[in-house]
Amino acid sequence: MDKYDVKKACKALYAPSAKEFAMVDVPMTRYLAIDGKGDPNVELAYIQAVEALYSVSYALKFHSKKVLGRDYVVAPLEGLWWAEDMAAFTAGDGAERDKSGWDWTMMISQPEWITTDVVAEILEQVAAKKQLPGLRSIRVAELAEGLSVQILHVGSYDDEGPVLERLHHEFMPANNLGFNGKHHEIYLGDPRRAAPEKLRTILRQPVAPAGGANPAAPADESVPSS
Structure with a gap:
């Protein structure tokens, strides 16, 4: 049985x-x-959100392998981040950034054959076995980011500020690009196992030509799970 891995299937x-x-x-x-x-x-x-997302994602993987006959690698944790003032992401130095006002959506992508009905079934099964407060907040969301700029950041999450500063104030203006969605991070490293300086995080920003960009454009969400 071939094991699907989104990181290899969508290497770019x-x-x-x-x-x-x-x-x-x-x-x-x-x-x-x-x-x-x-x-x-x-x-x-x-913490509860991440725990619930991983619990359901692994339950879906095992269900897919056993019942659907399709195995896959659980995708990495991802996050959408935004604030009333987006300068909050680049202001300050490292750990000095004030994160109390940040909004977030934590996510784990699913293979296309994992339907909303399958998710609903597995959510019930996991809820029957585990007392996880985050389970009641899980939903299925579809996100279409389209044209985006991204880079790999190696190091602590708190050292992302200078990279985002270059993206927002150098690369995007130089290429006549504006914001067209929420700041997106993909976590390839595990902070529980890797030293902060070795963490690997993809920093992604959906964009559009400056004249047609929508700085407040939300993710194309959502298909609520039942």
């Missing part, structure tokens, strides 16, 4: 250079998602 989206920004076209993708607000380092809701 999951293996960007760490040296320069790259333009990519991101297709419609279905996710398990949970919305929240506040500093991810201290918010209990954030």
Whole structure:
């Protein structure tokens, strides 16, 4: 049985250079998602969200392999991040950034054959076995980002500010691009196992020609799970 791995199937989206920004076209993708607000380092809701997303994602993987006959690698954790003032992401130095006002949607992408009905079935099964507060907040979301700029950031999450500063104030203006969606991060490293300086995070920003960009454009969401 071939094991599907989205990182290999969509290599251009999951293996960007760490040296320069790259333009990519991101297709419609279905996710398990949970919305929240506040500093991810201290918010209990954030920890509960990540725990629930992984629990359901692995349950879906095992169901797919056993019942549907299709195995796959669970995709990496991803996050959409935004704030009333987007300068909050580049202001300050490292850990000094004020994250209390950040909004977020944490997500794990799912293969196209994992339908909303299958998700609903597995959610019930997981809820019957585990007491996970985040389960009740899980929804199925479809996100179509289209034209985007991305780069690989190697290092601590708190050191992303200078990279985003270059993206927002150098690369995008130089290429006549404006914001067309939420700041998107894809976590290729596990902070529980890797030293902060070795973490690998894809930083992605949906864009559009400056005249037609919508700085407040939300993700194309959502298909609520039942």
